[in-house]
Amino acid sequence: MTTEQMSHVQALESEAIHIMREVAAECERPCLLFSGGKDSIVMLHLAIKAFAPAPVPFPIMHVDTGHNFEEVIEYRDRRVAETGVRLIVASVQDAIDQGKVVEETGPRASRNRLQTTALLEGIESNRFDAVFGGARRDEEKARAKERVFSFRDDFGQWDPKAQRPELWNLYNPRVKPGEHMRVFPISNWTELDIWHYIRDENIDIPMVYYAHKRQVFQRDGMWLGVTPFMTLMDDEVPEERLVRFRTIGDATCTGAVDSAATTIEQVIEEVGATRITERGATRADDRTAEAAMEDRKKEGYF
Amino acid sequence: MELLRLATAGSVDDGKSTLIGRLLYDSKSIFEDQLESIEATSEQRGSETVDLALLTDGLRAEREQGITIDVAYRYFATPKRKFIIADTPGHTQYTRNMVTGASTANLAIILIDARKGLLEQSRRHAFIASLLRIPHLVIAVNKMDLVDYDRDRFEEIRAEFTEFASKLDVADLTFIPMSALNGDNVVDRSMNMDWYEGSTLLHHLEQVHIASDRNLVDVRFPVQYVIRPQSAAHPDYRGYAGQVAGGVMKPGDEVQVLPSGFTSTITSIDTATGPIDEASAGMSVTIRLADEIDISRGDMICRPNNAPEVSQDIDAMICWMADQGELRAGQKLAIKHTTRWARAMVKDVQYRLDINSLSRDEESRSIGLNEIARITMRTTQPLFADAYTRNRTTGSFILVDEATNVTVAAGMVLDR
Numbered sequence: 001m002t003t004e005q006m007s008h009v010q011a012l013e014s015e016a017i018h019i020m021r022e023v024a025a026e027c028e029r030p031c032l033l034f035s036g037g038k039d040s041i042v043m044l045h046l047a048i049k050a051f052a053p054a055p056v057p058f059p060i061m062h063v064d065t066g067h068n069f070e071e072v073i074e075y076r077d078r079r080v081a082e083t084g085v086r087l088i089v090a091s092v093q094d095a096i097d098q099g100k101v102v103e104e105t106g107p108r109a110s111r112n113r114l115q116t117t118a119l120l121e122g123i124e125s126n127r128f129d130a131v132f133g134g135a136r137r138d139e140e141k142a143r144a145k146e147r148v149f150s151f152r153d154d155f156g157q158w159d160p161k162a163q164r165p166e167l168w169n170l171y172n173p174r175v176k177p178g179e180h181m182r183v184f185p186i187s188n189w190t191e192l193d194i195w196h197y198i199r200d201e202n203i204d205i206p207m208v209y210y211a212h213k214r215q216v217f218q219r220d221g222m223w224l225g226v227t228p229f230m231t232l233m234d235d236e237v238p239e240e241r242l243v244r245f246r247t248i249g250d251a252t253c254t255g256a257v258d259s260a261a262t263t264i265e266q267v268i269e270e271v272g273a274t275r276i277t278e279r280g281a282t283r284a285d286d287r288t289a290e291a292a293m294e295d296r297k298k299e300g301y302f
Numbered sequence: 303m304e305l306l307r308l309a310t311a312g313s314v315d316d317g318k319s320t321l322i323g324r325l326l327y328d329s330k331s332i333f334e335d336q337l338e339s340i341e342a343t344s345e346q347r348g349s350e351t352v353d354l355a356l357l358t359d360g361l362r363a364e365r366e367q368g369i370t371i372d373v374a375y376r377y378f379a380t381p382k383r384k385f386i387i388a389d390t391p392g393h394t395q396y397t398r399n400m401v402t403g404a405s406t407a408n409l410a411i412i413l414i415d416a417r418k419g420l421l422e423q424s425r426r427h428a429f430i431a432s433l434l435r436i437p438h439l440v441i442a443v444n445k446m447d448l449v450d451y452d453r454d455r456f457e458e459i460r461a462e463f464t465e466f467a468s469k470l471d472v473a474d475l476t477f478i479p480m481s482a483l484n485g486d487n488v489v490d491r492s493m494n495m496d497w498y499e500g501s502t503l504l505h506h507l508e509q510v511h512i513a514s515d516r517n518l519v520d521v522r523f524p525v526q527y528v529i530r531p532q533s534a535a536h537p538d539y540r541g542y543a544g545q546v547a548g549g550v551m552k553p554g555d556e557v558q559v560l561p562s563g564f565t566s567t568i569t570s571i572d573t574a575t576g577p578i579d580e581a582s583a584g585m586s587v588t589i590r591l592a593d594e595i596d597i598s599r600g601d602m603i604c605r606p607n608n609a610p611e612v613s614q615d616i617d618a619m620i621c622w623m624a625d626q627g628e629l630r631a632g633q634k635l636a637i638k639h640t641t642r643w644a645r646a647m648v649k650d651v652q653y654r655l656d657i658n659s660l661s662r663d664e665e666s667r668s669i670g671l672n673e674i675a676r677i678t679m680r681t682t683q684p685l686f687a688d689a690y691t692r693n694r695t696t697g698s699f700i701l702v703d704e705a706t707n708v709t710v711a712a713g714m715v716l717d718r
Contacts, residue, residue: 005513006584008305008384017586018545021527025599025641049574050586053539054531137375145372163372164709165398165623167405169545170638170700174707188386190377275334 009197016043016185017050018169019148020132023183024050024057026173027130030183031088033119033302034060036072037248038205039134039186041079042194045203046185047132048083059086061126063119065111065250066093067229072248075206090122107231110253116301120156123180130173130181133302138190142294148187154178156300182302191246195271199264209267211244211259222255246271303379306512309388309403309436311427312413317444321413321482322376322389325504328489331378373403382508397430397657397672398623401712404434405698408512411440411503416449416479420462422658428463429657432470433619433674433714435694437515439467440476440506447481451494469660471691474510478503516583520688521549521557522610522696523603524640529588541572541588542597547640547695548688549605551589552580559595560602560612560686566591583695600642602686602696610686610696616646616679617716619655619690622669624703624710629669629677635710637681639699644683646701652676676716690714 006014023030032047034040047056062076080087092114095101100121101114123131137144147163149171164172173181186194198205215226217236224230226238229252243256244267261267293301312318326332376387388403390396404410410431414424431439441463449455456479467475478487479498486492489504501509526544551557555568571581572588581587589603597603604610622629629648637646654666655674662676669675690697701711 005304008303008379011305011584014545014584014586018526021543021586022641025527050543051527051529052572052574053536054529054533138377144374144376160372162625165402165700165712166709167402167700167712168695168698169406170698172638172700172702172707172709174636174702176707188375188377190379192379193384275330 009193009200012186012189012193013046013049013197015169015188016046019171019183019185020047020050022171023130023132023173023181027181029126029128030058030130030132031123031126031128032056032058032060032132033134034062034076034087035134035248036062036068036076036206037134038194038198038209039136041203041205042186042189042197043132043134044079044083044085045201056083056085058132059088059126061088061090061122061128061131063090063115063122064092065115065252066091067111067227067251069206069208069225069245069248069251071206071208075204079204088122088126090118092118094118095121107233110250112250112253113296113301115250116156116296116299119302120300123156128180129175130183132183132185134186135184135302136189136191136194137187140293142297146184146187146297148184149173150182150184151175152180152182152300156180158182158297158300160294160298192268192271195264195268199268206248208245208248211242211262213240214243214256215239216241216243216256223257224253224255225251227251303381304383304512305386306383306409306507306510307386307388307407308409308411308507309390309400309407309431310411310413311390311400311403311431312411312423312442316413316415317482318389318413321411321442321444321480321488321503322387324482324485324488325387326376326378328485329378329380329504331376373399380504380508385507396426397621397674400427400430401434401621401623404430404436405694405712407434407436408515409438409440409507409510410436411442413442413444414459414463416443416445416455416459419459420466424463425466426657428467428470428472429660432467432472435471435691437512438474438476438510439472440478440503442482442503443477443479444482446479446486446492446495447484451479451486451492453495453497456498476500476506476510478506517548517693518550518582519548520608520610520693521551521555521603521605522547522688522693523551523557523589524642524686524696525597525599525601525603526641527599528597539590540594541590542603543586543588544603544641545586546581546583548583548693550580550582551587553577556606557591557603558606558609559597560604560609561684562595562597562601564593564595565606566593566595568592600640602640604686610688611718612684612686613718614681614684615718616681616685616687617676617718618679618699618713619674619676619716620669620701620711620713621674622671622711624671624708627703627710629675629711630667634704636702636704637679637685637699637713638702639685639687640696642683642685644681644685645704646679646681649678649680652678687715689717691717 216223244259390399390403412427480487529541570590653662653664688696697715699713
C-alpha cells in the first residue's frame with residue numbers, strides 16, 4: 001500500500017475497524033451479534049483484525065431460533081474454537097419454554113419475530129451497552145436511513161425520527177444505564193463488497209453459500225429447504241435441486257436460489273449479474289409488508 | 303477501485319430523486335424487485351409515472367406524507383469507482399441534514415432548475431458545501447429540456463453562480479447542463495446540446511481527481527486504542543491503534559506525542575496481516591514506538607516540527623442541531639474532538655451567520671436549530687486541533703448535551 005488512494009474495499013475495512021475500536025474504547029460492555037451468516041462472519045474477521053495481536057475484547061452472541069441449518073451451527077462452533085472468542089447463545093427455544101413468548105402455529109409459523117425477545121433479553125441480562133450488528137444500508141430501505149451508531153431506549157426501541165446527527169467520523173456512543181447502542185460497522189458495504197472481501201481475505205464461510213443439492217419445495221416463489229421444523233402444505237411437493245443460499249437466517253424463512261456456483265468467483269459473478277435484491281429473493285420475513293423491516297426494527301429487531 | 307463519497311442537494315422539485323434514480327438505474331444498481339415495489343406503490347397512489355423518489359424515501363412516515371425526513375445513503379458502482387451517495391432532503395431540517403451528509407463528502411452535486419435559475423436555496427447549498435469544505439462542487443443545471451436546451455440560459459446561470467461563488471471558498475467548480483428526466487448528459491452525452499463540450503455527470507464523477515484532497519503533509523495520528531495483549535505469544539507488545547488523520551508515516555520517522563511532548567521513533571506500522579512500509583491519511587493501523595512512554599487514548603502523535611495547536615481556547619463555526627434548546631454564552635457541553643472527550647464552556651457567541659445573505663448578525667445572543675454561528679469556547683483539557691480549512695479530521699468536533707447525550711452541534715475550528 002502506498003500514498004495512493006486506498007481501494008474502496010480497503011477504505012471500507014479501515015472505516016469498520018475505526019468504528020470497532022471506538023466502541024471498544026468508549027463502551028463498557030460491547031458484544032457482537034453473530035448468526036453464522038456472511039455479514040457477521042465478515043464482522044468477526046474485522047474484529048480480529050482491529051485488535052490483533054490481542055484477542056477480540058468482547059464476546060459474540062448468537063440469537064438462536066432453534067431452526068438452524070446444521071452446517072451453520074457446525075461452522076459457528078468451529079470458528080469459536082479457532083478464534084477463542086467467547087460465545088453467548090440467546091435462545092428462542094428457552095424463551096418459549098419459559099412462557100415469555102408464544103410460538104406461532106400452522107405451516108407458515110416462523111420464529112423470526114420471537115428473536116426480538118430473545119435478543120433484548122440477552123442484551124439486558126448481560127448488560128450490554130453496545131451491540132454490533134452486521135446490517136448494511138443497501139439491504140433494505142429502512143436500513144438506508146439508519147445511523148452507524150443507532151440509539152436504543154430502555155425498551156430496545158428504535159425511533160427513526162429522533163436519530164442523533166452523525167458527522168465526520170466522530171461517533172457519539174453515550175447512553176444511560178438500561179439504554180444501548182446498536183453499532184453497524186459495515187453500514188456502507190454492499191452485498192458485492194462483502195463477497196469481494198471474503199475472496200480477497202480468503203475467509204472461510206459455511207458451505208450452504210455454495211451450490212449444493214438439497215431437498216426443497218416452492219412457497220411464495222421461493223425455494224425453501226425441507227427441514228424438520230416445516231410442515232408442507234398440500235400442494236407443496238419436495239424435490240431435489242442444485243441451489244445455494246444468498247442469505248442465512250432462520251431456516252424456515254430463508255429461501256435458496258437456483259445456482260451452479262461452487263467457487264467464490266462464480267458466486268461473485270452471479271451476484272454481480274443478478275437483478276433481484278438478496279432480501280427480495282430470499283427472505284420471506286421482509287415480504288409481509290412494505291414497512292416490515294421498519295416495524296420490526298422499531299420493536300428492537302436487528 | 304476508488305471510493306468517492308458524494309452528497310446531493312436540492313429539493314424533489316429540482317429533479318434530484320429523478321437524477322439519483324437515473325444514476326442508479328443506468329448503472330444497474332436498481333433491482334427488479336425494488337422497481338416492481340415502487341411501481342406498485344406509484345400506481346396505488348394514482349401516479350402516472352414511476353416515482354423514483356420512493357426508492358430513497360424508506361420510512362413509513364416519508365411514504366405516507368410524501369416527504370423526505372432524513373439523510374438516505376445509496377450505493378452504486380461503475381467499473382472505475384464505487385460511489386456512496388448521501389441524499390439530503392431539501393425541505394425540513396435542511397441545514398442539519400446537509401451538514402451531516404456534507405461532512406464526509408468528497409463532492410457535492412447541487413441541482414438548479416434551469417427555468418428558475420439561482421434560488422436562495424441554491425445559495426444555501428453552495429454555502430454549506432464551502433463551509434464543510436467539500437473539495438469538488440458540481441452545479442447540475444437540470445431541466446434543460448424545459449428551456450429548449452438553450453445555451454444562453456445555461457451561460458446566464460453559470461455566470462450568476464460563478465459570481466456568487468467568488469465570495470465562497472470553492473476549490474473546484476463544474477457546471478453541467480442536463481435533463482435528468484430524459485437522460486441528457488447524466489450517463490450519456492446529450493444529442494440536444496452539441497454546444498456543451500464538457501463531461502457528462504457520470505464521466506465527471508468517475509474522473510474527478512480526489513487523490514490529492516487528503517492532507518498528506520501534516521502527520522496527525524490521534525491515538526484511539528492501546529493494544530497490549532500481555533499474552534505468552536506477545537508479552538511485551540504495546541501498539542497504538544488509530545486511523546491516520548493526516549500526512550504519511552513511515553518506520554524510522556521521528557515523532558512527538560501530545561500532550562506529553564515526548565519524542566520517539568516509529569519502529570513498526572502494524573496491521574493484522576503484518577507490518578507495512580507506510581501509512582497515509584485514512585488508514586487504520588497500529589503504531590509501535592522505540593521508547594516506552596506513557597500514551598493513552600486521546601493523545602496525538604505528530605512530528606516534532608509540525609504539531610497541531612495545543613489549546614483550551616477554541617474559535618469555531620458551529621451548526622446548531624438541537625430540536626429543543628438554544629445555544630447561549632455560558633452553556634456547558636461535552637465536546638468530542640478526534641478521540642478525545644472534554645467539557646466545553648461557550649464563552650461568547652460572536653455572530654450568527656445569515657446563510658441566505660451571508661451577512662453577520664452580531665446582535666444575536668442565542669442560536670437556534672439549523673443556525674450557523676461563530677463562537678469561542680474554553681475546554682477543560684487542551685485539544686490538539688488544526689484549522690478545519692487545513693484538516694477536516696483534526697479541525698472538526700461535535701458538541702453533546704450532557705443531560706440527554708444527544709449530539710447538538712457540529713463544529714469547525716477556525717485559525718486563531
